[in-house]
Amino acid sequence: MLESIKEDYIISNKKSWDAAAPRFFGRSALPVYGPFMPTENELNLFGDLSNKRVLEIGCGSGHSLKYMASHGASELWGIDLSDTQIDTARNLLSDCQAKLNLFQGAMEKNPGIPTEHFDIVYSIYALGWTVDLGKTLHNINSYLKPGGTFIFSWEHPLHSRMKQSGDQLVIHKSYHEEGLQQCEPWDSPAIMTQLKLSTYINELIQAGFQIEKVVEDVMICEDNKSGDPAVWYTPMKASLIPPAFIIKCTKK
Ligand SMILES: C[S@@+](CC[C@H](N)C(=O)[O-])C[C@H]1O[C@@H](n2cnc3c(N)ncnc32)[C@H](O)[C@@H]1O
Numbered sequence: 001m002l003e004s005i006k007e008d009y010i011i012s013n014k015k016s017w018d019a020a021a022p023r024f025f026g027r028s029a030l031p032v033y034g035p036f037m038p039t040e041n042e043l044n045l046f047g048d049l050s051n052k053r054v055l056e057i058g059c060g061s062g063h064s065l066k067y068m069a070s071h072g073a074s075e076l077w078g079i080d081l082s083d084t085q086i087d088t089a090r091n092l093l094s095d096c097q098a099k100l101n102l103f104q105g106a107m108e109k110n111p112g113i114p115t116e117h118f119d120i121v122y123s124i125y126a127l128g129w130t131v132d133l134g135k136t137l138h139n140i141n142s143y144l145k146p147g148g149t150f151i152f153s154w155e156h157p158l159h160s161r162m163k164q165s166g167d168q169l170v171i172h173k174s175y176h177e178e179g180l181q182q183c184e185p186w187d188s189p190a191i192m193t194q195l196k197l198s199t200y201i202n203e204l205i206q207a208g209f210q211i212e213k214v215v216e217d218v219m220i221c222e223d224n225k226s227g228d229p230a231v232w233y234t235p236m237k238a239s240l241i242p243p244a245f246i247i248k249c250t251k252k
Pocket of ligand 1: 010013017024025026027028029030057058059060061062063064065079080081082085105106107108123124125126129130131
């Protein structure tokens with residue numbers, strides 16, 4: 001029963017992402033990890049990418065894979081739920097020298113990605129769209145070579161639980177509450193799993209990862225200090241709680 005509900009959510013999320021994709025082209029792509037976060041230029045979490053086989057989960061329009069290509073990765077692989085995103089990524093990456101393999105599909109299933117093949121699997125602002133974190137992390141772990149790296153960024157679990165009211169933040173939902181729910185800023189059906197930070201960490205450990213680093217740092221530029229509270233990410237909110245987080249881990 002739960003499995004068929006999850007399947008239905010994946011189908012409706014695909015429709016919503018196919019329609020919304022043009023709004024997101026290149027918006028959450030390396031070297032950027034997320035809103036008000038330090039970038040890869042500051043963090044250097046990936047290290048030397050030359051000749052690395054890389055796979056992106058929720059590769060979107062392919063801009064992060066393009067970043068990987070420009071830093072010498074030898075194989076570019078990506079999976080994304082949306083046909084629109086995959087078509088755009090294929091166009092964007094058509095002139096890359098590296099071997100390219102893109103799959104339209106849900107991250108909760110393996111559409112034919114080789115196991116124990118990748119030096120690096122990563123996901124930039126997409127992993128939280130999974131409707132089954134355990135299955136997704138199990139797949140990711142299987143794709144990596146032993147000792148391989150998994151890096152992902154996602155919205156911080158505190159962010160949607162706190163609302164800006166004037167110059168204050170108010171608790172809008174319990175931090176303890178977890179489960180599938182409608183993504184608030186979307187007006188079309190968009191279901192994602194609301195989780196706690198500890199759940200991400202514990203599920204990673206359960207899937208066979210060793211945590212190397214957790215980043216919750218915030219960078220607010222001087223010229224970006226004002227903010228409309230109607231906007232989902234504001235500098236005021238970011239100055240009080242992290243809008244996003246990054247975890248780097250290794251396959252044991
Ligand atoms: C914010 S975008 C990520 C953008 C990407 N980092 C880029 O560089 O363009 C989130 C992506 O997750 C994809 N997505 C949502 N649910 C998914 C699922 N269950 N499996 C695979 N991809 C999914 C969406 O289609 C969307 O392209």
